[in-house]
Amino acid sequence: MLKGIIIDNIVSTRKQESLLGSKFMEVEILENGQRTGKYLVAIDSVGAGIGETVLITTGSSARLALRNTATPTDAVIVGIVD
Amino acid sequence: MLKGIIIDNIVSTRKQESLLGSKFMEVEILENGQRTGKYLVAIDSVGAGIGETVLITTGSSARLALRNTATPTDAVIVGIVD
């Protein structure tokens, strides 16, 4: 899993039907508390907002955090770091 | 998921039968709005064209965005960023 800080929302009107209602966030990866300059896009599953530090699960396991486990995503925000 | 900009079509006449009809696009990855000089090839599922900024799902989850979920691909364009 990765730790990261949410830096932006991403809006996509034309997308896969199965992604309707998904909230896409751009996240900068944190390693050892430092920003890394590496980014990915994840779907939020815990009500996280811009500026919050979060945990992200990647790969096929990410889908297990969503109500629809057939959602075509490879990254989901699964927790907010205290 | 990754954000990227489509830079080219890739044409492959000799390919796996299950890939017939797939539209292959070369995409440059964007991070934090910047081009990264990193590229991958993805199958389009949303009618995206060269120059458009898109969302890409990678890994086995990518196949869930295609009509034939047994397509041997690891990257699919699943949305166009507004």
Next chain:
Amino acid sequence: MLKGIIIDNIVSTRKQESLLGSKFMEVEILENGQRTGKYLVAIDSVGAGIGETVLITTGSSARLALRNTATPTDAVIVGIVD
């Protein structure tokens, strides 16, 4: 699999229900006995603590090391290196 050294606990109160009770650890990757400056977050499954050198399984295989194999994680500590 990766070899790493546990450097910290990560606390997340607001998280996916299926992650309740999971112990998150930040791990620095070791290669050839050297610290690499690369980090990831893994769930512990063997009672490992800070400062211990461990083996980490990543990807969907990681879940096979947990009691609940539907846990949405992509990295699990599966052994402690002697």
Next chain:
Amino acid sequence: MLKGIIIDNIVSTRKQESLLGSKFMEVEILENGQRTGKYLVAIDSVGAGIGETVLITTGSSARLALRNTATPTDAVIVGIVD
């Protein structure tokens, strides 16, 4: 998926039984038409040869391109670029 150029065959006499008959190729990754100095080994499924530019599918999806989808591989050549 990745675009690459086949640079060599790899011969392995002692291997997993399920890999008997597999043709292993070392491939240099191409990005934006340029060689990258990054390499991987893939099983050929389309009759590609040294010097040809190919498309490679990685991860568990790669196996869907093979007759035996239980082949323990994570990279398969699925097309030849025109």
Next chain:
Amino acid sequence: MLKGIIIDNIVSTRKQESLLGSKFMEVEILENGQRTGKYLVAIDSVGAGIGETVLITTGSSARLALRNTATPTDAVIVGIVD
């Protein structure tokens, strides 16, 4: 798949029960015949030893090379390069 050279055994007494009997090897990745300074840990399935050049399958496909396909690993040595 990756080509690599086995550089060491890794001993882990306290580990997941499902990993009992697994032989862990640290492998340096080779690209185009050159050492890369990148390393991973893989389970041996073909009787390989230190100093041998091997093929490694990563990800969930790796498990298909083992007798117990539920082994929580993401990297298995599947062949010895001639």
